[in-house]
Amino acid sequence: MKPGEAKKSKQMRSTKIHHIVYFCAMTKNEASVRCFHCGEDCGSNIIQFEEKPFCCSGCQTVYEILSKSNSVEYYKLGEHPGLKNNSAALGQRYDFLDNDEIKSEILDFSDNGVSRVKFFIPNIHCSSCIWLLENLHRLQPGIMNSAVHFTKKEATFTFHESGITLRGLVELLASINYAPYISLESVDKRPKKSINRGVYYRLGVAGFCFGNIMLFSFPSYLTIDDSVEHFIRQNFGILNILLGIPVAFYSGSGFFISAYKGLKKRFISIDLPIAIGILALFFRSAYEIISGSGPGFMDSLAGLLFFLLIGKWYQGLTYQALSFERDYRSYFPVAVTLISDSGQESVLPLKHLKTGMRILVRNTELVPADAILVKGEGYIDYSFVSGESDAVKKEEGQRIFAGGKQMGPAIELLIEKEVTQSRLTELWNQKQSNDTRQNNMESLIDVISRYFTVVILILAFVSGLVWWFINPSQAALVVTSILIVACPCALAMTLPFSFGGAMRVFGRNGFYVKRSSVIESLSRINTIVLDKTGTLTKTHDLDANLENLELKGDSLNLVRSLARHSTHPMSVAVYQALPNANPLPVTDFKEHTSKGTEGKVNNLHIKLGSEEFVLGSRSAGKPAGSLFVSIDGMPSGYIILKHKYRDGMREVLTALGEKYELHLLSGDNDAELPVLLEYFASPEHLNFNQGPLEKLSYVRKLKAEGKRVMMIGDGLNDAGALNESDCGISIADDVYNFSPSCDAILESRQFGKLADFLSFSKTSKRIVILSMLFSFFYNLIGLSFAISGNLTPIVSAILMPLSSVSVILLITVATYLASASAKLNIAYSV
Amino acid sequence: MNVILVLVGFSLVVALAGLIAFFWSVRTGQYDDPYGSSVRILFDDEKPNEPGTVVPCEKEDPTNQI
Structure with a gap:
């Protein structure tokens, strides 16, 4: 550490905690200074503000806002809690929030100048976020109250319209880097997903009754003198019946409903034997208690339902902040800028957009419907639709399809088709029928429970018949006993706990599945279809190929020095690929969006960019995504840029290729065929130039051949195929922001673990089978008691909880060991 | 027993x-x-004007009056 820095950090130590945090960060990593706000490396341009280092003016601004409003507490709660603000200036981005119609649709409630609104804010990630958002009234007194729902990444704000407008609120949030996610979907249908609290109530009732029934049943297991026993049996027995009614018919109602629904569809689910068991337990116990022939099985009944409901609750825990059901509306803006005949600009809600209207699309805005370019130069990025991120140039008069993003100055468009009739939206409507799709997989538990139920019913009938001849008075007792012990409680616990456990292990490792049953689908697939761009390749990292660059020695440094000044991924790739040298000063630096950069180095005018920008015209035969170079007007060749393959792709594809049949569907041309061929069994499995519909029908074809298909993709162009496949996985850099509808979302950084995830799903299935055998073993013991007519309440009261608890223990320990040996981070808690 | x-x-x-x-x-x-x-x-309760923190500007924007 330099002496100056040492002195500086000494000062800081003396003042405040957040200074200590900063000091620690500095000593930990002396070579690089980390931004006080976001914790990223500040690089060479450190901005000092109030003795704290910041990496960019965005982070500094957020700090300034917070420190002015006495909110530096934010920085004490966690080390570098902020997130770097990558978005451009707000400008007119939130203009549409001043429109009354849109406002009323977004607001939850508005009365007497007081409004309430709920936003999904993907950037909520730590305790500091909660603190800051709930103390937002310090920044803006118009805000009366704010509450954060961390698990859902939602925040609710109540505010005075006179103090702050909705637009002001959103802009405030965006300025401190908590921009809410507002899309057409949030306006179109307010997804009033009421939280299902029913399972908590049922669990509470079952737990309450379980405890009390156990207490009242306990004396009947002891030998006390007759008069006391009679007294207890009569009074406590009646209490048990009273407590048993809510357990059986309130807590257990879900099982009856589900069993009945199954029967109506001629389908025997695991809930049918459970429902029969509950009824047998309740009525047999009630009969025994009322007739005075025994203490009944109410304790077993309450325990059974208590454990079953714990399983149901565990199964219901899902990733609430993730959305697996996105359609085009999540990507579309709420409003567009309409240009009237007289040239006036106004905000128009998207649903009122009609053919023939003229709209203005600004930089980075989305084209909401198929349209014709009437004014300006279009540089359309179709990466939402095709996964290909190179902007396509459009001239006036050319057609632009919905879903493209303008990357450049504002353009004017004439709408050709309405939003719901555009090409992109029709693609979504293609694959609505989720139920009708061919399903090659039936859940394991359904198959087992079907045979199980039939066997148990036959067994009960036969034993009843046999006992009818031996001792008719025992027949009813034996039949109910069989139905009681056969109640597949442990079996029903198996799936939620094993697949639920696996789901949480995956979640810890950046792989989020929609619900636990997806693990079973994963374990059964045998064919994997991969998308190329954005799935096998990285979204932003590029590889620069210098073969065609006609420059040598010092001239290379001219280009490198120019590229150093631009943050565009292409420039970064060029900067990294060129040989290392001391950067030269650049003057007159200019960056043209979607075109290129230019500047003066050593008094030479250097241009780096598209062919048109550098050379003034386009020629055929040069690969797409090339950067051209000219020095003082002299063409100096070009640099070919390609997307980098993801880290660990070779290992993953090799590992997957051994066990699965791999297919590739790419929207690109076949330039990469030679590189990829080695991983695939036959060249026929590699398909290039595939549009969204072709991808969908390809997956459909594979399924028709009886294959169980998993599809991995990223863009909207894969959405159809993802939905058609037996298990669709979408890969995303930021799981909270952007993914087509799917069964699971994989963090792109975790791509290297894909093979581990798949093999773990198989391990998880083995654990299921093991614990099923275990629970059958308990059922056999119970049945031997029941058929011989020896099932007493005490045997049942011991056997039932024992089987449930031991099965849960077995699964938990096995999942823990398996995830440790698979080198996956272990999930030990919910 | 009744007890x-x-x-x-x-x-x-x-x-x-x-x-x-x-x-x-x-x-x-x-x-x-x-x-x-x-x-x-x-979360700590608010401690107004803790030494070292920046005191917010006293002059309030009239548009922000409730």
Whole structure:
């Protein structure tokens, strides 16, 4: 550490905690200074503000806002809690929030100048976020109250319209880097997903009754003198019946409903034997208690339902902040800028957009419907639709399809088709029928429970018949006993706990599945279809190929020095690929969006960019995504840029290729065929130039051949195929922001673990089978008691909880060991 | 013997109060966001004008008056 820095950090130590945090960060990593706000490396341009280092003016601004409003507490709660603000200036981005119609649709409630609104804010990630958002009234007194729902990444704000407008609120949030996610979907249908609290109530009732029934049943297991026993049996027995009614018919109602629904569809689910068991337990116990022939099985009944409901609750825990059901509306803006005949600009809600209207699309805005370019130069990025991120140039008069993003100055468009009739939206409507799709997989538990139920019913009938001849008075007792012990409680616990456990292990490792049953689908697939761009390749990292660059020695440094000044991924790739040298000063630096950069180095005018920008015209035969170079007007060749393959792709594809049949569907041309061929069994499995519909029908074809298909993709162009496949996985850099509808979302950084995830799903299935055998073993013991007519309440009261608890223990320990040996981070808690 | 029944009645009433409290906590959303609640309790109460913090500007923007 330099002496100056040492002195500086000494000062800081003396003042405040957040200074200590900063000091620690500095000593930990002396070579690089980390931004006080976001914790990223500040690089060479450190901005000092109030003795704290910041990496960019965005982070500094957020700090300034917070420190002015006495909110530096934010920085004490966690080390570098902020997130770097990558978005451009707000400008007119939130203009549409001043429109009354849109406002009323977004607001939850508005009365007497007081409004309430709920936003999904993907950037909520730590305790500091909660603190800051709930103390937002310090920044803006118009805000009366704010509450954060961390698990859902939602925040609710109540505010005075006179103090702050909705637009002001959103802009405030965006300025401190908590921009809410507002899309057409949030306006179109307010997804009033009421939280299902029913399972908590049922669990509470079952737990309450379980405890009390156990207490009242306990004396009947002891030998006390007759008069006391009679007294207890009569009074406590009646209490048990009273407590048993809510357990059986309130807590257990879900099982009856589900069993009945199954029967109506001629389908025997695991809930049918459970429902029969509950009824047998309740009525047999009630009969025994009322007739005075025994203490009944109410304790077993309450325990059974208590454990079953714990399983149901565990199964219901899902990733609430993730959305697996996105359609085009999540990507579309709420409003567009309409240009009237007289040239006036106004905000128009998207649903009122009609053919023939003229709209203005600004930089980075989305084209909401198929349209014709009437004014300006279009540089359309179709990466939402095709996964290909190179902007396509459009001239006036050319057609632009919905879903493209303008990357450049504002353009004017004439709408050709309405939003719901555009090409992109029709693609979504293609694959609505989720139920009708061919399903090659039936859940394991359904198959087992079907045979199980039939066997148990036959067994009960036969034993009843046999006992009818031996001792008719025992027949009813034996039949109910069989139905009681056969109640597949442990079996029903198996799936939620094993697949639920696996789901949480995956979640810890950046792989989020929609619900636990997806693990079973994963374990059964045998064919994997991969998308190329954005799935096998990285979204932003590029590889620069210098073969065609006609420059040598010092001239290379001219280009490198120019590229150093631009943050565009292409420039970064060029900067990294060129040989290392001391950067030269650049003057007159200019960056043209979607075109290129230019500047003066050593008094030479250097241009780096598209062919048109550098050379003034386009020629055929040069690969797409090339950067051209000219020095003082002299063409100096070009640099070919390609997307980098993801880290660990070779290992993953090799590992997957051994066990699965791999297919590739790419929207690109076949330039990469030679590189990829080695991983695939036959060249026929590699398909290039595939549009969204072709991808969908390809997956459909594979399924028709009886294959169980998993599809991995990223863009909207894969959405159809993802939905058609037996298990669709979408890969995303930021799981909270952007993914087509799917069964699971994989963090792109975790791509290297894909093979581990798949093999773990198989391990998880083995654990299921093991614990099923275990629970059958308990059922056999119970049945031997029941058929011989020896099932007493005490045997049942011991056997039932024992089987449930031991099965849960077995699964938990096995999942823990398996995830440790698979080198996956272990999930030990919910 | 009858005293047992009275005591059992009392215990049931107490347990029932617990159950009602549980229902209330579920209804008011206390189980909806376990992580949020777990950190919220650790936040310090406001300490106005703590030395070292920047005192907010006294002059208030008239448009922000409620």
